[in-house]
Amino acid sequence: MLRYITGLQPSGALHIGNYFGAVRPAVELQDRGEAFYFIANYHALTSTQHGPTLREYTHNLALDLLACGLDPAKACFFRQSDIPAVPELAWILSTITPMGLLERAHSYKDKIARGLPASHGLFAYPVLMAADILLYRADVVPVGKDQKQHLEITRDLAIKFNETFGDVLQLPEPYIRDEVATVPGLDGQKMSKSYGNTLEVFGTEKALRKKVMSIVTDSTPVEAPKEPAGSTIFQLYQLFAPADEVNLMERQFREGGVGYGEFKKRLFETFWETFRPLRERRARLQADPGYVESVLADGAARARIVAEETMRKVRAAVGLADP
Ligand code: ADP
Ligand code: TRP
16 A cells, blocks of 8 residues: 655645645545645744744644545644654754755745745755655655655655665655646636735635635626636636536637626635535534644654654664664
């Protein structure tokens, strides 16, 4: 049975780009192998530097993922910072990490270019991620395209470690989800928290309706035919609506006579109904105050056993402990 591992950063409210791009694929995979899913709160600390906020994001993401169908009976679900071996292995790996490898990392360069202050944590981010992956001896790491280089760095570090200290770490295979289409945001760019163009999966009805009604369109009049292909409304509608309703909207775009306002209303209703069962599940889970913590504690206990096994070999190989 294949072992999967993936982490999600708690960096704000879950949006439908995250849902279709990362969460739904992860939920599907939990039936196909041994899944390890964690909340990457150490990584999030490179961008969220306010204790109460990070705590809230972490708790909310755990609730969101459970509401989206992550099943703790199938997947081992935990919080990164509950595994002390993570920073321990990250340090050991950092001693064999060439500076040049990190200097070439796109995500670091992009973050600096966007104005984030250059910190050691941001620079060493890929080493921490390698520790996450290598600790659990994962076979496959499902991630979005943006993480491809981080996985190459993970493999490079595992190879370097094994060459230096003996064959201890298992090389993971990336599984890049490039079949998942990029979900467009309200302004037509890629949906992303950093662009402020998101639709939250668990937002309030009023706020989300307002957001859908604010989707940017051209100024084609109601009666004129419209092109569905590049329309954000139409692209989002396709994510939710059944095929016959998608076909109807496509026809009405081309024929004219229906305005964007009407299409947006239809989009909102379908979107709102699609997530109703998830919203209801989230409310039920939230009503049980100890539930999330008990799931995470249980997941961490299981993850620590696997991580400790790797660490015993690592400590012995590098000379921190007896063989
Ligand atoms: P954001 O861009 O909002 O900060 P993240 O980078 O935290 O989102 O996204 C976490 C994961 O969610 C990504 O690795 C990617 O797989 C997925 N994802 C994010 N935005 C989108 C999108 N617009 N379309 C498809 N997948 C997305
Ligand atoms: N860096 C990943 C992201 O931003 C999150 C992450 C941290 C991760 N550790 C990981 C993903 C280990 C996969 C495996 O999306």
